[in-house]
Amino acid sequence: MSAPKQPQDTTLDQTVEAEQPETQEEGVFDGANDETIAFPQDTAVEAELSEAQAKVAEYHDQLLRAKAEMENVRRRATEDVAKARKFAVESFAESLIPVRDSLEAALAQENQTLEVLTEGVETTLRQLNSAFERHKLVEIAPEVGEKFDPHAHQAISAIPSEHPKDTVAQVLQKGYALSDRVLRPALVMVSAG
Secondary structure (H helix, E strand, C coil): CCCCCCCCCHHHHHHHHHHCCCCCCCCCCECCCCECCCCCCHHHHHHHHHHHHHHHHHHHHHHHHHHHHHHHHHHHHHHHHHHHHHHCCHHHHHHHHHHHHHHHHHHHCCCCCHHHHHHHHHHHHHHHHHHHHHCCEEEECCCCCCECCCCCEEEEEEECCCCCCCEEEEEEECEEEECCEEEECEEEEEECC
């Protein structure tokens, strides 16, 4: 059987409500209307946030400027490389022009003696050698009996010789190097021993 209902004590409910304060403390969540009351620290947080956003905007601006500067540097470097390639031989070509002039002058002379022609060719060769020296173009001319160097020499064949094995037995054509870089290796015949 069910227990009889007891009347509710309304005085107790009224005293509980009376003990609760009428206003809530600042910063406490009010669950009844889902609103928050402003914290006194909110203004400090907002100031820090706006300061951080200003710094982010400044850093972003600096990043964009740095990217633009890098693009300018890259573009200038590309242009400089293109110009360097285009005009790399300009100085060398200028030093070869007098050599050509001398050869044309020698051919333009009529009724030349062998001695005059030989002297003109020797002068032209000195001009050419001077141009080579100025631009560090060095000839590779190994001596017979010198050890074979695969970096500077190109062996055409191996021949029997009185020289030790793997030495230069005969030079067929001089080679040339430009600033320690071989342009054309010397063509040689190597001793088979």
